[in-house]
Amino acid sequence: MVSRTKWSVVVLSCALIGAARGQQYIEGVNDNLPVKQGWTATGGNEQAFLWTPKNTFLMTEIQWHTTAVSSATSRVREVIGGRPGPILREVPYSSNNTGWNGAPFNTPISIIAGHEYYVTMHGSPDYREFVADGGIRLTYYWTVNGQENWNGPFNGEPGQRMIKFFGFPGADCDSINKFKVKCNNGKLKAAVKSSLPEGTQLTIDNDGDQQAVSINRRGKGKAIWKNQSGRHDVTIVECDEFSESVDCR
Structure with a gap:
């Protein structure tokens, strides 16, 4: 288990060095993650996905699997009255490649298992279409064996992931x-x-x-x-x- 002193050093590293050293993949969600239909932030072009985490952890980064995104912003928002509320964390990132894209938050955020959050991507036109169950499809997907599926999606496959969450397991000691x-x-x-x-x-x-x-x-x-x-x-x-x-x- 990480000592209190070591935890402080790790978190400081996360805040200062870009790619967060020592962070772990905690959990992921697929293309059936519920989207807040008809909602957009001021200025438009922000989609909010309702996320109920399975784990309590200190989150350092969100990564999206997308096509070529020139720029976008990842956000974590409170849920207020069933709608996206105040921004808890946000970070801009840039990419010219298809695949997993994102950047670490300047300050990690404590995530509580079972609580609801909205995770959003702002400023990206990468979305292709809504699906009937309230999810949203991106162009590329992961299949259950971890390989890219260039023809997807394969609905119902538990291994496909649209969003990945990274951080440190457990509580902030x-x-x-x-x-x-x-x-x-x-x-x-x-x-x-x-x-x-x-x-x-x-x-x-x-x-x-x-x-x-x-x-x-x-x-x-x-x-x-x-x-x-x-x-x-x-x-x-x-x-x-x-x-x-x-x-x-």
Whole structure:
């Protein structure tokens, strides 16, 4: 697991050096990603795709598989009243080649599994047509074996990807300010104080007995175990530098 100091160095690198060193592919979506029909930002030519991530992670970059794009801007927007809301992150990029195109954000963004976001591409005329289920087709696709399909799309193939998301798995450990564990009368309590976004999911391990903890709007979360005895080692799984031992009597 990445230490708090190393995490800071990695994130700083992401912000400063262009191609984010050490970033990982986290997840991807295909051409059936729901599009916000009839919506366009001021100035036009922006398509918003509704994305519900499967993973909690620190996102550093979005890549689109497109034809020759001279310039475009990737954006992540809030969802407000079912519509695209304020821009959370954006980054312009340029490319003259067919394939995966994008650029790292200046500042990574914490993404929460299960929350809704709009991801948008602004300024590109690359789209070809809408499809009946609300998706949108680009010219080129990946097939299930990872090869480019020059004749696509093959609807229904789970391996095809239109958008890829990159970053670092888990929570931003630098945003955890305090982890406290105590046990009184057999009741073991582990409490987290942080500046993590509301809804961030952490896993707290108590000698193999794990609980999922959701961070609230005040940046706090807790796990409780009853009828405990003896010595216990309690750890935040995603940030295992936060570990405490406690005796229950």
